[in-house]
Amino acid sequence: MRTVITILAFVIAYLPAQSQNNAIDRFFSAYENNENFTVVFVSPKMFEMVAKATNDSKNSDIKELVKDIRGLKILSTKKDPLKYYNEASKKIPLNEYEVLMTVKDKGDNVKFLTKGSGDIVDELLLLVGGSDDFVLMSFVGKLDLNKISKLANKLDIQGSEHLDKLKDKK
Amino acid sequence: MKSIFTLLLFAAMGLTSHVQSQRCIKQLFKDIKKEGYSFAITAPAWLVKAGINAAADHNSLEKDKDIWLSLKDKIKGVRFLINDKSNDKQQDIMKQFAQNAVNENLELYASFTEGKDRVQLFVEEKKDKIKNLLFLINGDNENIIFHIKTDVSLSEFESKSFSFQKNKKQS
Numbered sequence A: 001m002r003t004v005i006t007i008l009a010f011v012i013a014y015l016p017a018q019s020q021n022n023a024i025d026r027f028f029s030a031y032e033n034n035e036n037f038t039v040v041f042v043s044p045k046m047f048e049m050v051a052k053a054t055n056d057s058k059n060s061d062i063k064e065l066v067k068d069i070r071g072l073k074i075l076s077t078k079k080d081p082l083k084y085y086n087e088a089s090k091k092i093p094l095n096e097y098e099v100l101m102t103v104k105d106k107g108d109n110v111k112f113l114t115k116g117s118g119d120i121v122d123e124l125l126l127l128v129g130g131s132d133d134f135v136l137m138s139f140v141g142k143l144d145l146n147k148i149s150k151l152a153n154k155l156d157i158q159g160s161e162h163l164d165k166l167k168d169k170k
Numbered sequence B: 001m002k003s004i005f006t007l008l009l010f011a012a013m014g015l016t017s018h019v020q021s022q023r024c025i026k027q028l029f030k031d032i033k034k035e036g037y038s039f040a041i042t043a044p045a046w047l048v049k050a051g052i053n054a055a056a057d058h059n060s061l062e063k064d065k066d067i068w069l070s071l072k073d074k075i076k077g078v079r080f081l082i083n084d085k086s087n088d089k090q091q092d093i094m095k096q097f098a099q100n101a102v103n104e105n106l107e108l109y110a111s112f113t114e115g116k117d118r119v120q121l122f123v124e125e126k127k128d129k130i131k132n133l134l135f136l137i138n139g140d141n142e143n144i145i146f147h148i149k150t151d152v153s154l155s156e157f158e159s160k161s162f163s164f165q166k167n168k169k170q171s
Helices: A002-031 A044-053 A057-066 A081-091 A160-168 B002-035 B045-057 B062-074 B088-104 B154-170
Strands: A037-042 A069-077 A098-105 A108-115 A120-129 A134-144 B039-044 B075-083 B107-114 B117-126 B129-138 B143-153
Touching: A002 A037, A002 A069, A002 A081, A002 A134, A044 A057, A044 A069, A044 B107, A044 B117, A044 B154, A081 A120, A081 A134, A098 A160, A108 A160, A120 A160, B002 B075, B002 B088, B002 B143, B039 B045, B045 B062, B045 B075, B062 B075, B062 B143, B088 B107, B088 B117, B088 B129, B088 B143, B143 B154
Parallel strands: none
Antiparallel strands: A037 A069, A037 B107, A069 A134, A098 A108, A108 A120, A120 A134, B039 B075, B075 B143, B107 B117, B117 B129, B129 B143
16 A cells, blocks of 8 residues: 555656646647748767767767757747737746746847756756747757857757857846 | 567567657558559668769768768668648548657657648657658648658767868868
């Protein structure tokens, strides 16, 4: 009986974490086949391959960063961006994430949210909503917040330029 | 005797799963071609090798020449298909393949979708070796499939990049 209760306790403790990730995945799934959206997915294996293939000394810091990224998902649109920003703000369990930084930049609302403590986090969410764009970007892995801003210019994907603002975090 | 038999059985299962993904990629090309007009090229290993040698001789590969020459023996074949007036059946075949690819030992490594255009990269990896690289590109009414059959190991690829870089620094 005691074993059953212990097992149940572990399952119940694990469930909330799962439901957060499912809420984000559900949000992505809801729009990934919508033609108004740009959707990017990069798997952990792809990052492993890129990290192994990058041996140029000029990009050694990128290699160090990329090897610890376990996944990337991006959802963006130019159609009704504020509507999707508000929808994402409500649906994503923002109370389970720590707000790292919020920025208002030329009419864009930019939110950085993290899961994990210190400068190395397990997940980084970037949520952007303004008059022109909506972007939801999710990085998963062992992410060094001090280095991830370097990806801002390297990714060349809509919304990734906002990562540069992480340099200004205190 | 029993352990040898068990070992052989596991080896056969491993081989079957690899052969399965080869067969399903071949079937994809066949199905697409069957349903409408498409232009397809298949280049076996010897032709790919000859092409890389020719490009190297004519200095077309520039700074990546050493890497390509070291990889030429690892590329077992290349297949390419394009149809620029694809019909609904061909589009459905591509979509179904992409949805079921994971059942055929092909893992989705990356995808990019913008509007009606989608680019997907599938990879079959076995024991640190890349066996199949498959690019699926879907447009509004066009499809492109690019398949590379290889025997490149990731650690080998890394060491070749490193040695190339080391040589470059020394010269």
